[in-house]
Amino acid sequence: MMLKTKHLKIKGFETVIVGKDPSTHFHGIIAVHSTQLGPALGGIRMWPYRNEKEALHDVLRLAEAMSKKAAISGLASGGGKAVIIGNPATDKTRPLLRSMGRLIETLKGKYLAAKDSGILPEDLDVVAEQTRHVTGTTGKQGGSGDPSLSTAKGVLAGMQAACQLVHKTQDLHGRVVAIQGVGQVGWNLGHLLFKRGAKLVVADLRPERATRAQQTWKASVVPLSTIHRIPADIFAPCALGGVLNSKTIPQLRAGIVAGGANNQFLDEARDPYRVMKRDIVHVPDYVLNAGGLIQLVVREMLHQRRVVPWIKKIQPTVHEVLTTALREHLPPLIVANRMALERMRA
Numbered sequence: 476m477m478l479k480t481k482h483l484k485i486k487g488f489e490t491v492i493v494g495k496d497p498s499t500h501f502h503g504i505i506a507v508h509s510t511q512l513g514p515a516l517g518g519i520r521m522w523p524y525r526n527e528k529e530a531l532h533d534v535l536r537l538a539e540a541m542s543k544k545a546a547i548s549g550l551a552s553g554g555g556k557a558v559i560i561g562n563p564a565t566d567k568t569r570p571l572l573r574s575m576g577r578l579i580e581t582l583k584g585k586y587l588a589a590k591d592s593g594i595l596p597e598d599l600d601v602v603a604e605q606t607r608h609v610t611g612t613t614g615k616q617g618g619s620g621d622p623s624l625s626t627a628k629g630v631l632a633g634m635q636a637a638c639q640l641v642h643k644t645q646d647l648h649g650r651v652v653a654i655q656g657v658g659q660v661g662w663n664l665g666h667l668l669f670k671r672g673a674k675l676v677v678a679d680l681r682p683e684r685a686t687r688a689q690q691t692w693k694a695s696v697v698p699l700s701t702i703h704r705i706p707a708d709i710f711a712p713c714a715l716g717g718v719l720n721s722k723t724i725p726q727l728r729a730g731i732v733a734g735g736a737n738n739q740f741l742d743e744a745r746d747p748y749r750v751m752k753r754d755i756v757h758v759p760d761y762v763l764n765a766g767g768l769i770q771l772v773v774r775e776m777l778h779q780r781r782v783v784p785w786i787k788k789i790q791p792t793v794h795e796v797l798t799t800a801l802r803e804h805l806p807p808l809i810v811a812n813r814m815a816l817e818r819m820r821a
């Protein structure tokens with residue numbers, strides 16, 4: 476097994492490293508955006524990117540969002556992320572995951588891995604055979620396991636803050652929520668919403684997941700191309716990024732957009748203004764989906780048991796971001812970015 480590495484110099488990032496091992500078909504990238512507040516903690520995403528350029532674009536955006544997420548959540552961790560180029564359903568092998576572990580080990584703890592889309596806690600156990608710089612492994616490896624339920628609890632708390640502002644009540648009973656992607660976050664979120672009496676509409680690339688939602692929650696299933704334009708109270712993107720763009724924003728029919736997916740805007744300079752002009756309240760993803768990161772930091776770095784009191788802090792943060800945005804006639808993302816930057820500087 477032969478891991479070859481290449482460092483890239485990218486403005487604004489502390490370290491970006493590309494790793495390849497032809498013997499295990501591994502091709503991955505780690506981006507460390509900032510270690511100013513602590514080690515750069517962030518998940519590993521496995522996705523069939525078309526090429527390295529596309530993977531690099533994704534990992535850079537995701538790593539920067541992790542820095543902002545930690546800062547706005549008051550956590551002592553920095554921002555980083557990793558990607559593996561490949562299809563998690565067909566290309567994920569133990570040797571490939573071990574190569575990822577060796578690439579992480581080269582950074583000597585500057586980057587702390589976790590799970591993201593396409594990676595499970597069991598996969599992290601394999602990664603951890605090559606490096607101890609991994610969080611969110613299973614209990615067998617001493618980790619705190621899948622953080623997706625914590626992420627979903629945070630998304631729910633943020634949704635309630637948005638409902639309080641828009642509808643003057645946090646009650647989600649009878650509200651129609653359209654969930655795009657019922658994977659780990661979307662599924663846990665759907666369950667929390669179902670228990671609170673929300674009416675669910677779902678779409679997922681994997682039809683069996685949508686069917687499971689239909690059978691479990693009596694959810695309506697709609698085609699992938701229409702989920703964002705369902706007349707709903709809340710549209711919850713819980714799949715991948717870029718879903719809010721110049722084509723989809725004019726079609727939105729929900730008053731609130733609040734979901735767990737990272738980097739929901741395709742064009743962060745223009746799209747947040749497009750949503751604001753339509754009088755739609757968008758809750759910035761990295762404020763809302765910090766629950767998973769909170770679990771990893773609280774359990775595995777601070778060695779505390781109780782995570783929920785920390786997750787509940789997402790609610791006042793969302794409230795502060797949304798009310799400031801309304802007062803200053805700015806998109807919530809712009810306000811959140813400013814708050815995160817101020818906290819990083821402080």
Ligand code: NAD
Pocket residue numbers: 590591592593622623624626655656657658659660661678679680681684699713714715716735736737764765767768
């Ligand atoms: P996942 O892979 O378990 O779930 C994603 C789901 O979306 C899958 O079921 C997939 O089939 C579906 N999907 C993909 N493209 C789709 C499309 N175009 N339309 C509809 N469905 C589609 O991943 P996850 O862990 O649930 O993460 C989901 C999102 O939340 C990602 O953006 C991730 O970065 C973000 N996030 C996850 C966590 C966490 O704790 N897992 C924490 C913070 C942010």
